[in-house]
Amino acid sequence: METLQTSNSLVFSLSLSLSLVYSCQMEFLFGRRKTPEEMLRQNQRALNRAMRDLDRERQRLEQQEKKIIADIKKMAKQGQMDAVKIMAKDLVRTRRYVKKFIMMKANIQAVSLKIQTLKSNNSMAQAMKGVTKAMATMNRQLKLPQIQKIMMEFERQSEIMDMKEEMMNDAIDDAMGDEDDEEESDAVVSQVLDELGLNLSDELSNLPSTGGNLSVAAGKKAEPQATLADADADLEERLNNLRRD
Numbered sequence: 001m002e003t004l005q006t007s008n009s010l011v012f013s014l015s016l017s018l019s020l021v022y023s024c025q026m027e028f029l030f031g032r033r034k035t036p037e038e039m040l041r042q043n044q045r046a047l048n049r050a051m052r053d054l055d056r057e058r059q060r061l062e063q064q065e066k067k068i069i070a071d072i073k074k075m076a077k078q079g080q081m082d083a084v085k086i087m088a089k090d091l092v093r094t095r096r097y098v099k100k101f102i103m104m105k106a107n108i109q110a111v112s113l114k115i116q117t118l119k120s121n122n123s124m125a126q127a128m129k130g131v132t133k134a135m136a137t138m139n140r141q142l143k144l145p146q147i148q149k150i151m152m153e154f155e156r157q158s159e160i161m162d163m164k165e166e167m168m169n170d171a172i173d174d175a176m177g178d179e180d181d182e183e184e185s186d187a188v189v190s191q192v193l194d195e196l197g198l199n200l201s202d203e204l205s206n207l208p209s210t211g212g213n214l215s216v217a218a219g220k221k222a223e224p225q226a227t228l229a230d231a232d233a234d235l236e237e238r239l240n241n242l243r244r245d
Contacts, residue, residue, distance in 0.1 A: 040118065044112060044116070054101045055105065061101070062098060065098070072088060
């Protein structure tokens with residue numbers, strides 16, 4: 001009798017929990033002030049409380065089942081068979097209620113899983129809503145004609161800058177190139193002359209001076225001119241060979 005009363009009270013509390021879940025769902029459907037997240041949390045709490053009550057009552061019934069079995073054995077030893085039959089029926093009912101509680105808990109767990117899935121889907125929907133809104137805003141701000149115009153202007157300015165840079169480089173080369181080439185050519189000539197063992201000052205010292213006795217210079221006019229011509233020809237030939245090399 002005690003088992004039946006306890007089971008009825010537990011079923012009543014479970015019914016209240018389920019009715020709370022149902023009322024929360026109805027409030028959600030008819031657009032009350034609570035947000036969907038609050039409704040889902042409230043339903044989840046109600047289901048968890050119902051599962052805890054079922055577990056607590058199932059454990060109590062299992063302990064009571066052990067006590068009934070011990071009492072049945074005791075009454076059987078005393079030969080009180082009528083009491084044994086009554087207690088056996090009570091044991092059967094207790095075991096039946098234990099199975100029912102297990103099934104009820106499984107059903108509540110299934111409902112809780114559905115609510116959790118619904119909560120996850122709602123969170124994902126809210127996230128997708130935010131992403132979609134951001135994408136729409138970006139698409140509105142992304143104007144292709146303006147971007148194409150900007151890219152064309154960028155390309156044009158880049159070409160102008162490249163042209164100006166090339167002109168500046170050419171101007172710098174023209175300003176600095178002649179002096180560098182002259183210095184480089186003088187250095188090469190000096191190097192070659194040093195390698196050939198020639199001294200330009202010695203060659204020039206052999207040339208006749210403008211002063212002196214004109215009669216002597218006139219008397220020996222043919223010989224110095226021939227010597228100068230030979231020296232100039234030899235020097236010019238070596239310079240030409242150097243340029244070809």
